[in-house]
Every structure is written in C-alpha cells, then in structure tokens.
Amino acid sequence: MTGKGVESVSPLAIEPGDARYENLVQGYNHRFTGRPERVCLPVGTDEVVAAVGDAVAAGKRIAVRSGGHCFEDFTASPDIEVLLDLSQLNTIAHDPRRRAIEIGAGATLGEVYRTLFKRWGVTIPGGTCFDVGAGGHVMGGGYGHLSRRDGLVVDHLYAVEVVVVDESGRARAVVATAADDDPHRELWWAHTGGGGGNFGVVTRYWLRTPGVESDDPGALLPKAPARVFKRTVMWPWDGMSEDAFGTLLDNYCAWYENNDDAGSPAAGLWSNLVATHRASGMFGMTVVIDHDGPDAEAVFTEQYEAVVKGVGVEPVVHTREVVPWFSSWMPSYTFPNDPKGRYKDKSGNLRKGFTERQRRVLYRYLTDPGRSNPTTCVVIAGYGGKVNTVSPQATATVQRDSILKVVYSCGVWQSKDEDEANIAWLRRFYREVYAESGGVPVPGDVSSGAYIGYPDADLADPAFNSSGVDWPRIYYGDNHPRLQQVKRAYDPRDVFRHSLSIALPPQ
Numbered sequence: 002m003t004g005k006g007v008e009s010v011s012p013l014a015i016e017p018g019d020a021r022y023e024n025l026v027q028g029y030n031h032r033f034t035g036r037p038e039r040v041c042l043p044v045g046t047d048e049v050v051a052a053v054g055d056a057v058a059a060g061k062r063i064a065v066r067s068g069g070h071c072f073e074d075f076t077a078s079p080d081i082e083v084l085l086d087l088s089q090l091n092t093i094a095h096d097p098r099r100r101a102i103e104i105g106a107g108a109t110l111g112e113v114y115r116t117l118f119k120r121w122g123v124t125i126p127g128g129t130c131f132d133v134g135a136g137g138h139v140m141g142g143g144y145g146h147l148s149r150r151d152g153l154v155v156d157h158l159y160a161v162e163v164v165v166v167d168e169s170g171r172a173r174a175v176v177a178t179a180a181d182d183d184p185h186r187e188l189w190w191a192h193t194g195g196g197g198g199n200f201g202v203v204t205r206y207w208l209r210t211p212g213v214e215s216d217d218p219g220a221l222l223p224k225a226p227a228r229v230f231k232r233t234v235m236w237p238w239d240g241m242s243e244d245a246f247g248t249l250l251d252n253y254c255a256w257y258e259n260n261d262d263a264g265s266p267a268a269g270l271w272s273n274l275v276a277t278h279r280a281s282g283m284f285g286m287t288v289v290i291d292h293d294g295p296d297a298e299a300v301f302t303e304q305y306e307a308v309v310k311g312v313g314v315e316p317v318v319h320t321r322e323v324v325p326w327f328s329s330w331m332p333s334y335t336f337p338n339d340p341k342g343r344y345k346d347k348s349g350n351l352r353k354g355f356t357e358r359q360r361r362v363l364y365r366y367l368t369d370p371g372r373s374n375p376t377t378c379v380v381i382a383g384y385g386g387k388v389n390t391v392s393p394q395a396t397a398t399v400q401r402d403s404i405l406k407v408v409y410s411c412g413v414w415q416s417k418d419e420d421e422a423n424i425a426w427l428r429r430f431y432r433e434v435y436a437e438s439g440g441v442p443v444p445g446d447v448s449s450g451a452y453i454g455y456p457d458a459d460l461a462d463p464a465f466n467s468s469g470v471d472w473p474r475i476y477y478g479d480n481h482p483r484l485q486q487v488k489r490a491y492d493p494r495d496v497f498r499h500s501l502s503i504a505l506p507p508q
C-alpha cells in the first residue's frame with residue numbers, strides 16, 4: 002500500500018542473501034556499510050511513492066541513496082531498515098513541455114556530462130567526480146571547475162520532483178518549480194542547497210539557466226568549452242620551508258581575492274591546490290581555463306606568475322597544454338579516490354586567505370613527521386565569481402561571498418583498525434586551524450561556514466564544536482529557519498532524517 006487510495010506498484014526489493022545485496026549496501030566511503038532489511042530499486046516515480054508509502058505504513062526507517070558518495074553515514078546508519086537506491090532513475094532527456102533538461106536523480110555526473118555534451122554541447126558547473134550522483138549533488142548546491150564562470154548547479158535548477166509524506170503518512174509526488182506563482186516554490190527553494198535526505202525523495206530535476214526560454218535544448222544550459230588550457234605543477238617538499246609554503250599559499254588565495262569579479266575574464270579560470278602531506282614527496286596545483294574565453298591565455302599566465310612570486314622553490318613537474326575539454330580534462334578527481342577506501346573529510350569556505358597563524362598550522366600538520374599516509378591532504382578549490390552574484394537568500398545556498406573551498410582530508414586507508422588514529426589526527430588538525438572560533442569555521446572575517454555537500458557530523462558534537470554556534474548556522478546561516486518551515490510543510494513526521502538533517506521547527 003502507498004497510503005490511502007493509491008494502488009501499489011512495488012519496486013524490485015533486494016534482501017540479505019541475494020547475490021546483489023552486499024554490493025547494494027556499500028557506498029563510496031567504506032567506513033559505512035548499511036544493513037537494511039531490503040534495498041528497493043524503483044524504476045519510476047510511482048514505484049518510489051509505493052516504496053515510501055509501504056515503509057511508512059510499516060513504521061520502517063528509510064533512507065535514499067543516489068550515487069552513494071556521502072561523506073557521512075546518512076544512508077548507512079545501523080537503524081535504516083529500507084534503503085531506496087535510485088540508481089535506475091537515470092533518464093537524461095530534453096523535456097519540451099517544461100523547456101528544460103530532465104535529469105533523473107540516479108544519473109551519475111559522468112552520465113550527465115556525457116549526455117549534455119554529446120547531444121547538445123552544453124554542460125552544468127558541477128563536480129569533477131564522475132561517479133557522484135545527481136541526487137545528492139544537486140540539492141547540496143553542486144560546484145565545480147566552471148562555477149566561477151557559470152555559478153552553482155542549483156543556479157540552473159528550474160524544477161524538482163519530490164516524493165513527500167504528509168501528516169497522515171500518505172506518500173505523493175510533488176513537482177516544485179522556481180516559478181513565482183508556484184504553490185510549491187518553497188520546496189524548490191529548499192532543494193537549491195538544503196542538502197540531501199531532508200524533505201523527501203527527489204526523483205527528477207529539471208535544469209535550465211534562469212532567463213532562458215528556448216525550444217532548443219542546446220540553448221538551455223551553459224555551453225561546454227571545446228578545449229582548455231591546462232597546467233599541472235608539482236612542487237617538491239624538499240626545500241619547501243615554512244616561509245616558502247606560506248608565500249605560495251598566500252599568493253594562491255590572494256589571486257582569488259583579487260579576481261572574484263564575475264564579469265572579468267579571470268572568472269573563467271579555476272584551479273585546485275592539492276597540498277598532499279610531506280610523505281607524498283611533492284604537492285601540486287591544477288589550473289584550467291576555457292581556451293576560447295576572453296583573454297584566456299593572458300589570465301592563465303598571470304595566475305601562475307602571481308602564485309609563484311617570491312616562493313623560490315622550482316617545481317619538479319610543470320606541464321602546460323591545450324587539451325580537448327571533455328575527453329582530456331573530465332573527469333579530474335579532487336580527492337584521494339579509492340573505491341574501496343575509508344575516508345573522513347572536513348571542510349570550510351574562505352572569504353579571504355588564511356591568517357598567518359592558520360598557514361602555520363597547515364604547514365605543521367602537512368609536514369607532521371608522525372604521519373606517513375601520503376594521501377593526507379588539504380584541497381583548496383577555486384570558488385566565487387558567478388557564484389557570488391546570487392543573493393544568499395535567492396537559493397538555500399547561503400555562502401555567496403566565498404572565494405575558495407577547502408577540504409581537509411586524512412587521506413584514504415583500508416583497515417577499520419586505522420579509523421581511530423586517522424580521524425583523531427584530522428580532528429586535531431581542524432580544531433587548530435579554527436582555534437579562534439571553537440574549532441569550526443564559524444562565519445567571520447576569514448571563514449564563511451562549511452558546505453553541506455561535504456557533511457561532517459562532528460559539527461553537531463560539542464566535543465568538536467565548542468564555538469557555541471549550532472551546526473545549522475555553519476552550513477545554512479540565516480536560511481536555516483526557512484528550511485525548517487519547509488520541513489514542517491513537507492515532512493511533518495520527520496520521515497527523512499539523519500545525523501545532520503533539518504529538524505522540525507519548534508512549535
């Protein structure tokens with residue numbers, strides 16, 4: 002049963018003992034393996050309605066997974082009894098009626114990029130891991146190497162279909178659009194950065210750039226670059242003194258502070274500084290810019306010169322090439338990436354470069370002789386530009402004045418026995434970086450909160466967040482009360498929940 006008066010169209014359900022089960026309960030982060038009673042594999046919205054309605058009627062705790070790339074255990078905590086795996090809802094098509102591109106929540110970013118590019122020559126400014134699912138990625142906000150030019154993925158979100166559960170337990174599908182007169186507009190808004198697993202099950206997104214009205218699918222989203230200038234630089238840790246590292250880091254961040262204007266040619270440039278631990282021997286930066294964008298070569302050259310100025314350590318690798326965008330640049334992973342790995346990551350947005358004290362903390366931890374995992378790293382990814390032209394309230398993504406996104410990672414490891422030491426090290430590191438604000442990136446002069454697409458359950462634990470600022474403020478700022486109102490309207494029974502989910506507002 003799907004609730005009152007709705008006929009059941011139950012999806013395929015896989016239970017323990019089935020050869021497929023173990024494969025389906027394992028997500029990207031091998032620290033978390035769920036043990037649900039069943040994994041449902043719906044192939045359409047009606048099957049999602051049925052699966053949700055049945056689970057609610059039976060009092061079962063449910064969770065939904067699309068690409069399985071969650072940093073935390075939101076789809077694999079031990080209390081989850083029914084897991085909805087949306088991977089079979091992966092349609093990518095032009096919807097002439099909505100004049101938008103329809104994307105099934107289960108489509109991976111790789112499938113999305115390939116189809117958008119090959120069929121229509123367009124793309125979205127999303128992340129660079131091809132296996133991430135559109136499901137969780139889009140509603141987190143979604144950013145990538147084209148975000149400085151084109152904004153966030155949610156800045157192109159026109160509509161979303163969500164299976165929600167009302168007070169009586171009835172499951173139903175709602176399409177919520179950005180249209181001003183849409184009675185479900187707030188539900189759409191909540192999916193523009195409110196994060197996954199909060200309001201219902203997203204089955205489909207419809208994307209089109211605001212202001213574009215066209216019957217031509219090739220006009221609905223940003224044009225994909227044909228080719229890019231691409232630079233890869235690796236610096237040796239040998240000879241990289243604290244001062245040299247500090248200069249490099251300062252220069253890198255300063256370039257983003259000075260080049261945040263969405264209207265400038267520099268908005269076409271994106272880079273990633275992946276400062277791997279000294280145990281790796283070297284660390285590097287990747288830079289890309291659309292070869293055919295305005296002043297591309299000049300910007301490309303200027304950024305490099307600005308970054309290396311006064312560093313005094315020669316790179317051991319430096320390649321500069323022009324490569325086809327799709328086949329040669331994408332995908333380009335931003336994290337240590339091992340499909341059998343165990344991970345713990347933390348994040349923070351920057352409004353400006355790190356303080357001198359923070360730089361010193363970064364250097365000390367990245368050269369910590371007590372650590373030998375070469376995949377330990379701090380990833381500092383370009384941000385801002387077009388992202389910062391949108392008001393913090395226009396979408397649920399409140400961070401509209403950041404210039405960089407930082408991920409702190411203790412790398413990847415394989416054995417459960419190593420969990421504790423790795424995680425403890427990362428917690429110490431993070432706490433010291435944000436020592437002035439209770440161990441977390443409370444929005445302030447330098448920090449601008451954290452990204453819900455990189456959830457970190459520690460932020461909700463007073464042992465690791467002594468700032469006195471509740472975790473929702475760090476992710477959502479002033480948008481949090483509005484997200485709670487959407488929660489009350491669309492998930493009054495708190496069916497969709499996890500350790501960092503939006504709570505119902507106080508009565």
Ligand SMILES: Cc1cc2nc3c(=O)[nH]c(=O)nc-3n(C[C@H](O)[C@H](O)[C@H](O)COP(=O)(O)OP(=O)(O)OC[C@H]3O[C@@H](n4cnc5c(N)ncnc54)[C@H](O)[C@@H]3O)c2cc1C
Nearest residue numbers: 066067068069070071128129134136137138144197198203
């Ligand atoms: C290797 C790696 C690289 C990444 N790179 C980037 C990047 O470049 N840019 C960026 O912005 N982010 C990046 N991310 C973060 C990524 O966007 C988030 O982890 C995202 O939530 C993953 O979505 P998913 O569907 O794969 O994950 P899942 O684990 O399936 O889901 C994540 C969360 O969303 C919920 N959810 C998933 N599908 C649905 C649905 N259909 N309806 C309702 N809730 C749903 C889940 O319940 C869970 O709470 C990266 C993550 C990893 C692991």
